[in-house]
Amino acid sequence: MGGDGKKHKWKIFFHRSSTESKLEQKTPPKEFICPISKLLMSDPVVVSSGQTFERVAVQVCRKLNFTPILEDRSRTDFSTVIPNLAIKTTILNWCDKSHIEYPPVPDYASVESLVHELMVPQVEEKIRVSEEELLKAVEDNLPVIFSHAATDFGPRVNHFNSGSSEESVIIGGSPSTPLPFTIRPTCFSSYSSSSIEIREIKIQSPGGSISEEEELLAKLKSNEVFEQEEGVTALRSITRSREEARVSLCTPRLLSALFSLFPSRYAVVQVNAVASLVNLSLEKGNKVKIVRSGFVPLIIDALKGGSSETQEHAAGALFSLALDDDNKMAIGVLGALQPLMHALRSDSERTRHDSALALYHLTLVQSNRAKLVKLGVVPTLLSMVKWKTGDIASRVLLILCNLAVSVEGRTAMLDADAVGCLVEMLRRNELESESTRENCVAALHALSHRSLRFKWLAKEARAEEVLKDTAESGTERAREKARRVLLMMRAAGEEEEGLGGDSVLESGGLTRTQYRVGGWTNVNPTTF
Template identity: 35%
Template sequence: MATAWPRWRPSSPPTSFTADPPAEFLCPISGTLMADPVVVPPGQTFERACIQACAALAFSPPAVAADLSALPPSASSPLVLVPNVALRTAILNWCDRLSLPYPAPLSPDTARDVVRRLMPSPPPPPPPQQQPRSQAPTPPPASSVRTRSQYSDDFVQQQEARQAGGSTEERIMAMLTADGAGPVEQEAAMALLRKTARENKEMRRVLCTPRLLAALRPMLLSGDAGVQVNAAAALVNLSLEAENKVRIVRSGAVSPLVEVLRSGHPEARDHAAGAIYSLAVEDENRAAIGVLGAIPPLLELFACAGAEYLARREAGMALYHVSLSGMNRSKIARTPGVVRTLLAAAEARVDRANETDAAALRRIAVMILANLAGCPDGRTALMDGGAVAAVVRLMSNGSAAPGSAEEEYCISSLYGMSRGSLRFRGLARAAGVEAALTPVAEGAGGVGRDMARRTLRAMRGEDDEAAVTATGLLGRQWDDGSVVSEGLVSIRRPPPRRSSYAAGASGSNTTQF
């Protein structure tokens, strides 16, 4: 029955109308309910007009992780904004539930006014200081002179690299912008960038500029194979420096890389997978990589039996690192065919000559399976796809040998699927989980043994929910996070990125191309 409101306050809204909206529904810049939420490449969501105003004014408020002041002003390098459809739907549903009007988008002028209010006022000029003539400048202490001398060589090297990098940048831009520049000139420019970025880390830092990154993006989408391959390889080399990884993602390079993965030249595809793997190592980049659509083409490349081993490995490692983000685990779990693909890679049988490569791909597959088992969508997808029986087969047929890293990932997958699932009990009994885990549960100590014991207790309905959140097992409270990444100290580290192949070898993904 509707509440009768006093006649003298006909415009007063119901109490529920004034309910505070969830914090995630508010734009961090304007503080108002978002009408057109968009995701900026680092993974943050803002009102479209507000983030565009920040970019137009070259100002980055504290709430914005992206360095908007570093964006080139040219129209050819727009800020990449991805509509956050899920959040917008949630906001509209919240408004419907409370009978509130939908939020209206901010006008560009209003958004600029909001941003200008956040911009600091210029500091007043410092008052002139007069120094008595008799007072001589104080010489620096001897210790500081010695300290500076310790770094003089590094400083000289950095200065030389900056000068060389600036000269190289100008040469590349001149080649790309010259009258009549075509695929031949573009390929030469990208080959120069690729070669120079391979030489040393200081050059990679110097060459990772907004201008070069903006020029590199359209080269990734070139119809010329040579241009595309060299551009993708150059981006891999630039991404090797930790400080460049976030900068590259913020420049909008992920979307062209995804297009290369989908329909690019085969060699460029391989390099694109390597670039996304390198960028996904940085935690701040993972959500953006998932939002920008990299998961399906990475999965397709990982599943492609006809692709080069190194390309499949790079795609798999990119998926593994992307799956460390909670947002992406659900995306991966909902990708059609993901469990079938991962299980096929885990159970693949090849000739002895290729067994080493197959074992590496098998390990990557079970690493991703273990991560997926850390979220509800992942557990459901794994059990729907027959992962319980498949994991037991891996442990029983020697593919995941006792004491191996593969066995520990298999155990963590079973442990993750057992969390809060009555369905798991029936599947586990049918698959023979008890026979596979009992030797581990009765063996030496370690996290693997504890996970095996807890999984067996869950099968018998004896699991204690209080024990699930015990920090002694996972290193931190269980929060449906990555089973592998949340502190399982006995789980082996993922295979390291190879540090040296034949630099620049055609068709192979290398640390330096």
């Protein structure tokens, strides 16, 4: 009886081992699973960084400009994609051996939804780290309010009035260029004896030879307001006329001294302090250094509450700093977007234009596009291009073009009847420049990206006749964009007839089948 019991136990153990063996046989090895879709790969491809993914997953990531970080914290490079025939054959052999069906091609929309879920924590982590670093820099550089001299004096004449028309330096660009290649804010000027008078301030030390930085620091750190004024006025003059001084004087000590003068209650001191920072920011190597020194919150305060001239320079500073890619997300995180939007309505033309250019460059980054859409700015921007004229309308159109690159921006613009607004602008033919017309067509082109919803809205606005006219009589860029929109409308119409309305994705008006064809890619409207 004891022997029978042992035999019975052995049979149970043997039966469990067989079950586990079958389960292991039907559980695919880890290398057969796509790290993104988490599914058995149907069409595996190897990418430049060496990993293997499902082809559809790579297509989605490239379309969304997303670089995932894998579980082992390794990064991916999708610049080259090659079919991994070896792993595909191995997967198919494993399926045959395991008596299971071959894996189907994953649904594009489902994979896209998965990738969007993966993007959220990575973006939040990146923003959180940036916020911690930036806010720490702000804490380390808290504004210092000097105890000003008890004896006050009358206001001094500001010899750096930025109202002169000769203070605008715009390089390149022709009447047909959508966005002039502006490399300096309009508040900056080179010296022009015919337009403004420069007050030369000689800083001399009785103790002998002292470096230029030391002489300026002595003035900037003084408790006497008139010496502070002399220091920032001299710094502004030096950094405007001498490019090499912008590099040599952008030191931690001088930036710290300049930082302390931003909240000054004396308008002349504050104006010249902000203007000096604009001049320093013109050098590419100084842009990141200035942002990391904690100046952005102070610039925002100056934009919101400074004098008219201070606001001009503050808008110019944000525009200049936003030209550096490493600063774009930081400026958005620190809260510049909403004040810049408000500055678009300023009485000062310079403030409006530099604010628009700052927003244009900031919206080249997805995180800033998402922030602006959440702020509900799309209807405001559309009303501005509808009623404003001239360069400001053209620049605001470029901001809308950038917003239309993202799904949320495109959806918000379609909800706000951007199609009808833009078509009506083209129909009135009252646009003051060809660049505005080009930007108008470019915005329509971004909105039309394989969208049946756009096709319906465009049909309702009778856009086809206007686009046909632009395709025949517009500039080369406008003609090209108009033709592309017409082609997309026709392609969307054919898909609508073949697929029916159920094929439209509510999130952005995109069809599911567009991705299986794989013939369309997102177009950045800022590259035309």
